[in-house]
Amino acid sequence: MAKLYQNMFEASVPQALTLGEQLAQKGVSRRSILKFSSYVAAIMALPPSAASAMAESLAKTRRQSVIWLSFQECTGCTESITRSFSPTLEDLIFDFISLDYSETLMDVSGLAAEAARKQAMEENKGKYILVVEGSIPLKDGGVYSTSAGETNLEVLKDSAKDALAIIAVGSCATFGGIPAALPNPTGAVGVDKIIKDKPIINVSGCPPIPEVMTGTISYILSMGKLPDLDALGRPLAFYGETIHDRCYRRPFYEKGLFAKSFDDEAARKGHCLYEVGCKGPTTYNACATLKWNGGLTFPIQSGHGCLGCSEPDFWDKGSFYQPLSTHKGDLEKMVVGGAAIGATAGVTSAVVMRSRRAKAIKTAQKQAEIKVQKDSAAEDQSAQGGQHD
Amino acid sequence: MIDLLDFARGPALQVSIGIFVLGVTWRLIRLALMPKAVIPSAPREHSVPLFMGGIHEIFRKMLPNKTFAKRTMFSFINGWVFHLGLLIVVLGLGAHIMFIKHLTGLSWPNLPSNLVFLVAVITLMSLVAALVHRLTSPVLRLISTADDYFTWFVTTLPIVTGLAATMHLGARYELLLAAHILSICLFLIWFPFGKLMHSFLVFATRGKTGMEMARRGVKL
Numbered sequence: 001m002a003k004l005y006q007n008m009f010e011a012s013v014p015q016a017l018t019l020g021e022q023l024a025q026k027g028v029s030r031r032s033i034l035k036f037s038s039y040v041a042a043i044m045a046l047p048p049s050a051a052s053a054m055a056e057s058l059a060k061t062r063r064q065s066v067i068w069l070s071f072q073e074c075t076g077c078t079e080s081i082t083r084s085f086s087p088t089l090e091d092l093i094f095d096f097i098s099l100d101y102s103e104t105l106m107d108v109s110g111l112a113a114e115a116a117r118k119q120a121m122e123e124n125k126g127k128y129i130l131v132v133e134g135s136i137p138l139k140d141g142g143v144y145s146t147s148a149g150e151t152n153l154e155v156l157k158d159s160a161k162d163a164l165a166i167i168a169v170g171s172c173a174t175f176g177g178i179p180a181a182l183p184n185p186t187g188a189v190g191v192d193k194i195i196k197d198k199p200i201i202n203v204s205g206c207p208p209i210p211e212v213m214t215g216t217i218s219y220i221l222s223m224g225k226l227p228d229l230d231a232l233g234r235p236l237a238f239y240g241e242t243i244h245d246r247c248y249r250r251p252f253y254e255k256g257l258f259a260k261s262f263d264d265e266a267a268r269k270g271h272c273l274y275e276v277g278c279k280g281p282t283t284y285n286a287c288a289t290l291k292w293n294g295g296l297t298f299p300i301q302s303g304h305g306c307l308g309c310s311e312p313d314f315w316d317k318g319s320f321y322q323p324l325s326t327h328k329g330d331l332e333k334m335v336v337g338g339a340a341i342g343a344t345a346g347v348t349s350a351v352v353m354r355s356r357r358a359k360a361i362k363t364a365q366k367q368a369e370i371k372v373q374k375d376s377a378a379e380d381q382s383a384q385g386g387q388h389d
Numbered sequence: 390m391i392d393l394l395d396f397a398r399g400p401a402l403q404v405s406i407g408i409f410v411l412g413v414t415w416r417l418i419r420l421a422l423m424p425k426a427v428i429p430s431a432p433r434e435h436s437v438p439l440f441m442g443g444i445h446e447i448f449r450k451m452l453p454n455k456t457f458a459k460r461t462m463f464s465f466i467n468g469w470v471f472h473l474g475l476l477i478v479v480l481g482l483g484a485h486i487m488f489i490k491h492l493t494g495l496s497w498p499n500l501p502s503n504l505v506f507l508v509a510v511i512t513l514m515s516l517v518a519a520l521v522h523r524l525t526s527p528v529l530r531l532i533s534t535a536d537d538y539f540t541w542f543v544t545t546l547p548i549v550t551g552l553a554a555t556m557h558l559g560a561r562y563e564l565l566l567a568a569h570i571l572s573i574c575l576f577l578i579w580f581p582f583g584k585l586m587h588s589f590l591v592f593a594t595r596g597k598t599g600m601e602m603a604r605r606g607v608k609l
Contacts, residue, residue, distance in 0.1 A: 242561075242562060244562070245557075253502070254502055254503060255501055255502060255503065256482070256483045256499050256500060256501045256502035256503075256505070258483055258499075274483075274484070274487075275483070275487055281562045281563075281566075282394065282562060282563040282566070312392070313392075313395075317395060318398070322491070323484070323487040323488075323491070324394075324398075324484075324566065325484035325485070325487050325488050325566070326398070326487055326488050326491035326492075327398055327399070327402045327403070327406075327488070327491065327492065328395065328398040328399040328402075329399045329400075329403055330403075331402070331403055331406055331492065334403045334404070334406055334407035334410070335406060335407070335410050337407060337411075338406070338407040338408065338409070338410030338411035338414070339410050339411070339414050341411050341415075342410060342411040342412065342413065342414025342415040342418070343414050343415075343418055345411070345414075345415040345419075346414060346415045346416070346417065346418025346419040346421075346422065347418060347422065349415070349419045350418065350419050350421075350422030350423060350424075351422075353419075353423060353424060354422075354424050357424045
């Protein structure tokens with residue numbers, strides 16, 4: 001860590017050398033850059049030819065200034081990124097980026113820390129990447145989360161105005177996350193609800209896969225442009241398919257073989273976890289392919305269904321343990337209410353029918369009586385007429 | 390913010406099931422409490438017991454009429470195919486059983502999903518064939534009403550959307566699943582007010598007709 005901190009302080013000094021020159025001075029070979037580029041190209045599903053182009057581009061670039069802001073969050077995203085296996089956070093910080101401000105990782109605090117942010121913003125005006133972790137509270141003027149006497153909203157607006165691009169890491173920074181869960185007491189929102197005039201990349205997840213974070217940053221550094229994004233602003237390379245699409249338990253879903261509980265025979269045989277609430281079919285992320293802990297495993301492989309943490313409002317989508325094909329909310333009231341109203345309507349319409357029928361019978365009887373009377377009167381009349389004749 | 394799938398699984402299902410229960414209860418109670426028709430003629434002597442007449446008519450209608458067997462064979466076979474197909478699809482697919490279990494607490498073993506898909510495809514083809522037959526037969530076309538066509542539509546739509554959702558065809562799964570649930574909602578809302586109500590009334594009406602025939606001494 002000492003090296004990391006030292007590097008961070010060095011990073012705040014303007015660099016004149018290109019990254020290739022700098023790395024050569026440190027004894028890092030071109031081959032290492034190519035290896036790094038190949039890995040990034042592979043995880044982002046780029047063609048093999050992209051790796052050498054990325055390496056070439058990386059060598060010519062200068063170290064990228066990065067300002068990392070932490071707002072309403074649990075630091076889980078930082079925890080996650082520090083566990084990236086390849087490219088590691090150290091790879092990024094030592095070789096490719098200059099992490100000029102990070103409240104979690106820097107050792108200075110107070111005014112000195114804020115001065116470092118201002119200095120980095122000034123020296124890299126229009127060129128730095130802003131990484132945001134955590135949601136931004138808007139309610140009551142944003143007083144629910146402040147640092148150095150400024151609200152998160154003020155810090156974000158101030159830091160974003162001269163940024164080259166913004167990377168929102170974690171579901172809190174992208175969609176509001178758990179702080180925005182109903183009833184959302186702080187009025188928490190994601191970055192793209194506030195900043196509209198800068199390119200924003202959403203790297204969602206609670207936390208995001210470390211390699212997705214480092215891979216996205218690496219892509220911007222090496223390609224000098226934003227990756228292709230989906231409708232929610234997430235890199236398509238990582239969020240293009242559902243977890244269900246790439247899940248190794250998918251064949252069991254196709255066969256209709258489901259675990260009924262987390263510890264039954266079917267679960268032990270690796271059957272699909274759809275019935276115990278897996279949200280894999282509606283969750284777009286790379287968990288089933290990149291996996292976690294250096295590609296060792298991911299939640300479904302460990303026996304738990306996907307929670308859908310990389311999707312908006314995942315906390316408010318009903319129980320984590322309720323299948324996707326079931327209803328949400330209270331149906332009992334609707335069923336009981338519907339039956340009560342239906343029964344009342346049925347009885348009422350039957351009563352109306354009966355009374356109409358009774359009325360009709362009465363009218364018919366009356367008409368029949370009148371007819372009989374008329375007929376007998378006519379008969380009498382004709383009998384009397386006959387007598388007169 | 391509520392997305393389409395949340396809307397379909399939540400408010401849309403709640404309202405449509407509410408309307409379904411309301412409509413079915415209303416129609417059944419109304420029918421049960423309807424004043425009985427005044428039949429002035431006396432029952433025929435030596436006729437079969439009324440109850441047996443009703444049961445006989447229910448089963449008789451399940452088989453083709455001998456006189457018209459040739460002419461009605463397509464409708465007869467096709468009718469059985471899509472009715473049985475619908476039954477297998479609704480009660481055989483794991484995801485459907487999960488829905489029913491969550492709603493009522495009742496569950497049973499599911500069929501292999503691929504088998505249900507196959508049955509769903511056959512059911513869909515059978516429903517299309519039924520529509521083509523209705524449109525090409527002059528007599529059927531003459532007696533068909535908007536109710537017949539709309540009932541066909543709300544019955545077929547869940548099969549189409551369900552196949553698309555389970556096969557992940559044409560759009561994102563959450564959109565397909567939402568479309569499938571919303572098509573079920575439409576089916577449930579229309580159910581009590583159109584010809585779908587025959588699901589509840591078919592045996593009652595056939596039985597009643599059989600009893601009436603028996604009372605009049607009609608030999609079927």
